[in-house]
Every structure is written in C-alpha cells, then in structure tokens.
Amino acid sequence: xxxxxxxxxxxxxxxxxxVRGIDLDIADHEFVVLVGPSGCGKSTTLRMIAGLxxxxxxxxxxxxxxxxxxxxxxxxxxxxxxxxALYPHMTVAENMSFGLRLKRYPKAEIKTRIDEAARMxxxxxxVDRKPKQLSGGQxxxxxxxxxxxxxxxxxxxxxxxxxxxxKLRVQMRIEIKKVHQKVRTTTVYVTHDQVEAMTLADRVxxxxxxxxxxxxxxxxxxxxxATKFVASFIGSPAMNFIPCRxxxxxxxLHVRITDRLAFPLPPARAAxxxxxxxxxxLLLGLRPEHITxxxxxxxxxxxNFDATLDVTEPMGMETLIYFALEGTQVxxxxxxxxxxxxxxxxxxxxxxxxMHLLNEVSGAVI
Amino acid sequence: xTSTVVIDKxxxxxxxxxxxxxxxxxxxxxxxxxFLTLFAVFALxxxxxxxxxxLKTSAEISAATNPWWxxxxxxxxxxxxxxxNQFLTFFRNSALVSIFVVTITMLISVPAAFALARMRFWxxxxxxTGVFLTYLIPETLLFLxxxxxxxxxxxxxGIQLINKWYVLLVIYPTLTVPFxxxxxxxxFASIPKELDEAAIIDGASWFQTxxxxxxxxxxxxxxAATIFAFTVSWAQFLYPLVFTTSTxxxxxxxxxxxTLIKGDVFAWGQIMTGALLGAAPPLIIxxxxxxxxxAGLTAGATKG
Numbered sequence: 001x002x003x004x005x006x007x008x009x010x011x012x013x014x015x016x017x018x019v020r021g022i023d024l025d026i027a028d029h030e031f032v033v034l035v036g037p038s039g040c041g042k043s044t045t046l047r048m049i050a051g052l053x054x055x056x057x058x059x060x061x062x063x064x065x066x067x068x069x070x071x072x073x074x075x076x077x078x079x080x081x082x083x084x085a086l087y088p089h090m091t092v093a094e095n096m097s098f099g100l101r102l103k104r105y106p107k108a109e110i111k112t113r114i115d116e117a118a119r120m121x122x123x124x125x126x127v128d129r130k131p132k133q134l135s136g137g138q139x140x141x142x143x144x145x146x147x148x149x150x151x152x153x154x155x156x157x158x159x160x161x162x163x164x165x166x167k168l169r170v171q172m173r174i175e176i177k178k179v180h181q182k183v184r185t186t187t188v189y190v191t192h193d194q195v196e197a198m199t200l201a202d203r204v205x206x207x208x209x210x211x212x213x214x215x216x217x218x219x220x221x222x223x224x225x226a227t228k229f230v231a232s233f234i235g236s237p238a239m240n241f242i243p244c245r246x247x248x249x250x251x252x253l254h255v256r257i258t259d260r261l262a263f264p265l266p267p268a269r270a271a272x273x274x275x276x277x278x279x280x281x282l283l284l285g286l287r288p289e290h291i292t293x294x295x296x297x298x299x300x301x302x303x304n305f306d307a308t309l310d311v312t313e314p315m316g317m318e319t320l321i322y323f324a325l326e327g328t329q330v331x332x333x334x335x336x337x338x339x340x341x342x343x344x345x346x347x348x349x350x351x352x353x354x355m356h357l358l359n360e361v362s363g364a365v366i
Numbered sequence: 367x368t369s370t371v372v373i374d375k376x377x378x379x380x381x382x383x384x385x386x387x388x389x390x391x392x393x394x395x396x397x398x399x400x401f402l403t404l405f406a407v408f409a410l411x412x413x414x415x416x417x418x419x420x421l422k423t424s425a426e427i428s429a430a431t432n433p434w435w436x437x438x439x440x441x442x443x444x445x446x447x448x449x450x451n452q453f454l455t456f457f458r459n460s461a462l463v464s465i466f467v468v469t470i471t472m473l474i475s476v477p478a479a480f481a482l483a484r485m486r487f488w489x490x491x492x493x494x495t496g497v498f499l500t501y502l503i504p505e506t507l508l509f510l511x512x513x514x515x516x517x518x519x520x521x522x523x524g525i526q527l528i529n530k531w532y533v534l535l536v537i538y539p540t541l542t543v544p545f546x547x548x549x550x551x552x553x554f555a556s557i558p559k560e561l562d563e564a565a566i567i568d569g570a571s572w573f574q575t576x577x578x579x580x581x582x583x584x585x586x587x588x589x590a591a592t593i594f595a596f597t598v599s600w601a602q603f604l605y606p607l608v609f610t611t612s613t614x615x616x617x618x619x620x621x622x623x624x625t626l627i628k629g630d631v632f633a634w635g636q637i638m639t640g641a642l643l644g645a646a647p648p649l650i651i652x653x654x655x656x657x658x659x660x661a662g663l664t665a666g667a668t669k670g
Contacts (some may be wrong), residue, residue, distance in 0.1 A: 052563050073569040085560035089582040098578075099568035150568075 002063030002076075002153040002186055003028045004049060009058035011044050011210075018044045020210040021058065026188065031180050033189045035197035036207035036233070043158055045207070046190045050156050051075050063153055075154075078147035082159040084139040086131040086146075092118075093127040096146045110149075117148040120182060121175070137168045141175070148183060155180075157189040161196065173199055194234050198222070206230050223354075228363035231285055231356060237320065240291070240330045241283040243360065246276055255284055255357070258326050266301030266353055273357055276366055285356030285365070288320065291332030293340075294347040301353040312340045321346070413642070420444070420639040427634050443639040453640065455614055456621030459531045460600060460644070463617055466535050467599040468592055471542040475591065478543075479550030480576045484562060494551055501544035509608050512537060516609070531615045534606060538599045545598075546591040553587030554580055589655050597648050618644045 004026040011019040019041040026032045034042040047053040049060060051072035059066050067075050078099075086095050093114050100110045118124045121141040131139055140160055147155055160176070161169045177200055180187055191197055197204045198218040206213040206221065206229070214226040218234075225231035231239045244257045253270040256262040265273065276282070294304040310329075313320040314336060321332045321340050332348060334340050357366045419427060421439045431437060447453045481487075482494045516533065520526045527533040557580060565575045581588060606620045613625060622640040626633045 050563075050567060052566070072563075072567045077567065079564065079567050081560040081564060083558060083560055085558065085564040087561065087565075087579055087583070089585075098565070098570075102569045102574065146564075146568075 003030075003061075004154055004186060004188065005059075005061040006045070006049075007059040007061070009045070009048060009060060010056045011041070011048060011053060012056040018210055019048070022210075022212055024205060024212065024215070026186060028186055029184045031187045031189065031200060031202045032205060033191060033197040033201035033203075034205045034207055035191055035194055036213075038192055040207040041210040042190045042192075042207045046156055046158055046188055049154070049188060050077055050079050076152050077154045077156055078150045078152040079156040079158065080140070080143045080147050080160045082162050084131070084143045084163075086139055086142055088131050091128050091130055092123065092134070092142050092145075095131070095142055096127075096149050099146070099150050113149040113151070114145075117145040120148065120179060121145050136164050137172060140164065140172055144176070144179065148179065151185075153186065155185050155187040155189075157187065157191075159191055160189075161191070161193075169193075169196075176200060195236065198234065204234075206233060208233075224365075225285075225356070226365055228283070228285075228358050228365070231358070231365065235287060237288050237331045239356070240286045240288065240328070241358065242286065242325050242328050242330060244282050244284040245280065246273060246278050246282065248278070255282075255352075255355075257284065261305060261325070263303040263305075263350065263352055269301070269352060269355065269357075273366065276357070281360040282366075283358040283360050285358055286330075286350060287354065288331045288333045290351040290354045291321075291330065292349050292351070293334040293338035294349045298349055299353075302349050302351050304347055304349050306345060307348050308345045309340055309342065312342055321348075413645075416638040416642050419634055420642055422635055424633070424635055443635040444643075447636055447639050447643065452613060452625060453621070456616055456618045457643075459616060459621075460618040461647075463531060463534045463538070464596050464599045466532075467538040467542060468595045470535060470539050471546050471595040472588070472592060474539065475543050475546040476550055476581065476588065477576065479547045479554055480572075480580060482547070483551045483554035484580075485572065494548075497544050497551075498548045501541075501548065505541065505604050508540070509604055512540075512605075513608060528609055529611050529615055531610060531617065533609050534599075534602075534617070537605050537609065538602060541602070542595040542598050546595055549591045549594070550584065550587060553584045557583055593651060593655055596651060600644075600648055 004024075006022050006024040009019060009022045010017065022041075022045060024032075034045060036042050044053060048055050049062075051067065051070065055068060060068060062075055062077070087098065090098065096114050096117060097110045100113065114127065115124075118127055121144060123138060123141050123145060126134060126138060126142070131142065134142065140163075143160070157176075161172050164172060173196060176189075180200075189196075189200060198221075201218055203215060204218055204221050205215050208229050214221060214230045216224075221230060221234050225234065225239075228241065232241070242257055244255050247254050247256050247262070249262070253265045253273060254262040255265060295302070298304060307323040307325070307330075309321050309323050311322045313322075316336070318333045319336050319338070319340050321334055323330055323332075334346070334348075338346070340346055358364065359366060415433075418434060418436055420443050421436045421441070423438065423440055423442065426436075426438055478497070482490050482497070513528070516528050520528065527536070561579060561583070562575050565579050570578065601619065602617075603619045606617045610616055610620065613621070616624065618640070622637060622644065626637045626640060
C-alpha cells in the first residue's frame with residue numbers, strides 16, 4: 001500500500017504535448033478516477049504511473065520513492081487493461097499466478113492467494129478454464145484477479161469496463177467497488193464515462209487537453225464545478241448553459257435571459273455576483289433537475305415561467321422536457337404527472353438557489 | 367397514433383428469391399468444382415505418372431506399351447534404392463541438413479522477429495524491411511559470390527568447407543532466415559500490445575515474455591515457419607549442386623540426379639522411385655500440420 005504523487009509530469013510525443021504538467025497527490029487507500037474525453041491524456045498519465053511510457057519531464061513517486069527510471073516490474077503495481085490482456089494459452093489459475101510464478105513464490109502460497117482472489121471475485125469454478133471459454137465479464141474478473149493476487153502497492157485500471165455491455169458494466173462497477181472496500185489498495189482508474197467516475201471514485205480528476213481541469217469528490221464536482229468543461233462533462237443529461245447578463249432593476253439584481261424573461265436573484269446569489277460587470281456576456285448554468293414543473297407556492301429563489309415544450313421524454317420516474325430559450329435548447333426534469341406533452345405549453349419553475357454563473361469567454365464559473 | 371397490422375405483401379416472393387439465389391450458388395459451385403478438378407488433375411498427374419513408372423522395370427519403361435498402365439508391377443526399384451548404401455547416405459545427409467537448418471533458422475529468426483516486432487529501437491522498421499528485401503535476391507545470383515567467399519575463407523583459415531555437407535548449414539539459412547523472420551514479425555505484430563505490457567508488469571523479462579507468452583501464442587505461425595524452413599532445405603537443389611560433389615556428401619535431390627543418370631543413360635524407374643521417397647517426408651509433415659500451416663500463413667499475411 002502506498003501513496004502516489006505526480007509532480008509537474010509532462011509527456012511529449014515528438015512535438016505534441018499529450019500531458020502538460022500534471023500535479024496530483026493520491027493518498028494511501030484512495031480510489032482516484034481520471035476522467036475526460038478521448039485524447040485528454042488520462043491513459044497516458046496512467047501508463048506513465050505504470051512505467052509503460054517514459055516521462056518527458058517531472059517526477060512520479062510511489063510510496064515516497066521517485067520511480068521515474070524504475071522499470072514497471074519493480075514498481076510493485078498491477079494493471080487491468082481494457083481488452084483484459086489475458087494470456088490466451090493459460091488457464092485462469094495460470095493467468096492469475098503468472099506474476100507470482102515468475103517471482104518464484106512457494107506453490108502453497110500461490111494456491112492460497114488464487115483461492116482467496118477467486119472466492120472474492122466469484123470465479124472459483126472457472127479457474128481451470130481458458131480465457132476463450134469465458135464471457136467478457138468473467139474475463140474482466142480474471143484480469144482483476146491477476147491484479148489482486150500480486151497484492152501490489154497500487155492498482156491501475158485502464159478503461160476496464162468499456163468492452164462490456166451496459167448492464168454488465170453496472171454490475172462490474174459494483175464488483176470493483178466491493179473489491180476496493182475489501183483490499184483497500186490505492187487505485188488509479190481511467191475512464192471516459194462520467195457515471196463510472198462519479199460512482200466509483202473517492203476523488204475524481206477531470207482532465208482535458210493534457211491538463212487537470214478540477215480535482216474533487218464526486219459531489220464537489222457536481223455541485224461546484226470550477227469550469228464550464230467540468231460542469232458540462234459531469235452529470236447526465238448535461239447542465240444547460242443559457243446566454244444571459246446581469247442587470248439591476250427595482251434595486252434587485254436580476255439575471256436577464258430575453259427581453260421578456262428575467263429572474264430576480266435570491267439574496268445569497270445576489271451578494272455573490274454583485275461585483276460582476278453588468279456588460280459581461282454570461283452563461284446561466286442550470287442542471288435539468290433545477291428546471292421543474294411550477295409549484296403554486298414557490299420558495300425563495302424559485303421562479304415560475306412559461307415555456308412551450310418541443311419534445312418530452314418519459315423515463316418512468318420522471319419526464320425529461322426540452323424547450324428553446326433564445327435559440328438555446330434547454331432540458332428540464334418534471335414529474336411524470338405534470339402534464340408535459342410534445343408541443344404543448346407548460347408552466348415551469350427554475351431553482352436559482354442552485355444556479356451557476358459562468359463567464360462565456362473564459363468558461364470559468366463565477 | 368393508432369397501431370395497424372401491416373400485411374407483408376412481399377412475403378410470398380421470398381421463396382422465389384431464395385430459389386434464384388440457390389441457383390446462383392449451384393452454378394458457382396459447379397464452376398468451382400470444374401476448376402478445382404482441373405487444377406487437381408494438373409497437380410496430381412505428374413506424381414501419378416511417377417508412381418506408375420516407379421513400379422515398372424527398365425525393360426517395360428523402354429518398351430512401346432501404354433505408359434499409363436503397369437503390366438508387370440514390381441517393387442524392385444524400391445528394394446534396390448532402400449538397400450543401397452549410397453541412397454541411404456543421401457537420405458541421411460538431407461535429413462541432417464534439414465533438421466539442423468530448421469533448428470538454426472528458428473533460433474535466429476524467432477528472437478530476431480520478436481526484437482523487430484516489439485522492442486522498438488532505432489532503425490528497427492528499416493531493418494525489418496531490409497530483412498525481407500534480402501529474401502527477394504534469388505539464389506542464382508548469390509551462388510557464385512558465395513562460392514568465392516568460401517574459397518577465400520578456406521584459403522585464409524585453412525578450414526575447407528566446400529564439398530562438406532555441413533557447408534549447407536551455413537548457406538541455407540540465407541534463404542530461410544529472412545522469410546521465417548518476416549512470417550514471425552507479422553505473426554508477433556498481430557498479438558495485442560497489452561499482452562506483453564501485462565507480462566512486463568507481471569515481472570517478466572523480454573526473454574521470458576518471448577518464451578512464455580509469444581512463442582506459445584504464436585505457435586501456429588511458428589509451425590508455418592518451421593514447415594517452410596524444412597521444405598526449402600529439403601528441396602534445395604542449386605546450392606548443394608554447386609557446393610558438394612563427393613557422393614558421400616550429397617543430399618537427396620542432387621544425389622538422385624547425379625548418380626542415377628550415368629552419361630546419357632537415365633535409370634527412370636529408380637529416379638522416379640527416389641523422387642517419390644524424397645517427397646514423402648515433407649508430405650507427411652504437411653499432412654499432420656496442414657491446419658496450422660494455413661492458419662499461420664493467413665494470420666501472418668494480413669498483419670504483416
């Protein structure tokens with residue numbers, strides 16, 4: 001068990017900077033997820049921690065030791081790959097024990113560890129099979145078993161669930177979480193799926209263009225995103241961004257969306273945005289769950305307005321509604337009994353206590 | 367929206383369509399059988415003629431009878447060859463040369479292919495292409511310079527390799543190593559990168575990755591390369607003809623031609639028998655490893 005530290009880590013391929021100076025501290029036992037769109041440098045970062053890629057600049061430390069020039073086999077890490085990378089000619093047990101056999105562990109010890117890992121992953125009856133006789137989910141369990149038996153300092157997962165179908169992915173997500181709760185090994189997990197990131201992570205690292213956009217717990221990222229990128233990447237359906245500006249009217253600060261539509265800000269928000277220039281082009285960031293059907297007695301900060309719905313998507317427990325505001329498509333979530341219908345008008349409420357205000361040019365959350 | 371039951375009026379036409387498709391298929395099959403038969407006849411008539419001739423006496427061969435029929439079958443050609451020390455020496459020489467050449471080839475080309483396919487180093491791609499280009503140079507162009515080299519080598523060191531069967535162990539690999547390396551590069555390249563990365567993280571050295579992961583996984587390719595190396599060294603004619611002359615140093619193809627043709631007298635019965643016996647070992651190997659050979663060649667071909 002160990003902590004992992006990245007100090008100004010840079011990776012260049014010829015002239016292309018894949019990773020541009022990353023600083024990251026991962027505590028012992030922590031489950032950290034690197035998430036971002038493809039090409040954001042998350043996999044490269046993971047492979048540099050594994051030692052599969054050289055680092056161009058900076059330092060990587062595992063358990064306090066700089067491992068920049070330490071080969072992968074001496075870093076005491078285990079990795080789970082997207083395509084499982086099981087040795088096709090070996091049985092499950094042989095796959096799992098390969099690393100231990102290379103290190104000449106005693107046979108009894110190897111057997112104990114395999115049994116233990118197989119029980120934990122529920123693959124006891126599969127240990128004598130070859131990988132091609134296993135389903136995708138079973139193969140991924142074996143790949144995890146191969147990591148667990150080594151009892152390494154750090155687990156590295158490189159998009160391990162991307163090859164599985166949606167249902168199995170949810171199931172394996174829970175398995176991975178359970179395994180981590182049992183073995184408590186420091187884990188770095190790479191995915192492009194924000195749901196996976198949110199559900200698994202102690203802390204999520206959102207990456208974009210080779211840089212870290214924000215680090216935080218799933219809740220921090222969801223409720224207090226630092227940038228437009230994070231705000232739009234985390235959460236499904238994504239946050240709405242509606243062009244707006246601030247204006248003073250009747251002694252109260254308003255957020256004006258169209259000539260006919262402006263909402264007064266609740267006191268806490270008004271105080272926070274007092275210093276923002278009234279001429280700045282701004283974006284009003286609203287998550288779909290903060291646009292709901294109107295309530296007869298709105299709380300402070302909840303404002304009712306009328307909209308004509310374009311499309312409705314009944315999901316069972318809720319109905320997603322889509323309508324246009326100043327040419328921007330906006331998504332809201334209403335009660336299935338609220339009477340939302342395609343093309344029909346509906347009175348909606350917006351909860352400004354949970355609003356975000358972003359600078360349209362810089363993308364920063366104010 | 368009200369739901370309606372859609373009656374598929376096109377449905378009855380489907381069997382008709384199927385029938386026309388199956389008619390297409392029937393014709394395709396007829397044509398393929400026609401050409402397959404044509405090629406089979408083309409390929410199998412010479413060996414059949416060899417079998418027929420090998421069962422005849424010299425007298426019957428030279429007699430003006432139907433060449434496609436044996437009137438007085440005899441095994442005398444087989445008995446004579448299999449009891450002749452000379453023929454058995456040729457056979458032994460061929461076997462020794464082929465076994466050693468296959469071993470040497472595999473020991474060189476498998477590690478070479480692994481290095482060229484996986485251990486990216488400066489110039490590895492150029493080197494891989496270079497290896498293949500070497501294979502394109504025909505032996506008819508190479509045998510004279512090679513001969514001169516061995517003469518010079520003999521003059522310099524006093525070690526005379528010419529006219530010794532084992533000189534072929536040095537020469538044949540110039541044919542087999544490039545091609546086998548090329549096959550194995552293609553085969554190794556088709557193994558997912560993650561597999562060796564997993565092995566490296568598991569603590570395997572390059573050598574262990576090769577012997578414990580790559581060789582077992584690429585076994586069909588390895589067998590294809592082995593068969594190729596064996597066939598080339600077993601059937602090689604030009605190099606042994608040039609480099610060996612004493613009858614006790616000859617390999618089978620050259621031995622048959624030089625000892626069974628005396629002046630302008632052709633011992634046709636024995637020549638055919640010798641050729642048949644000589645063709646037997648590769649045939650047996652092919653029969654057993656055919657599936658691997660095909661799998662190996664195709665897999666290597668698409669990912670080269």
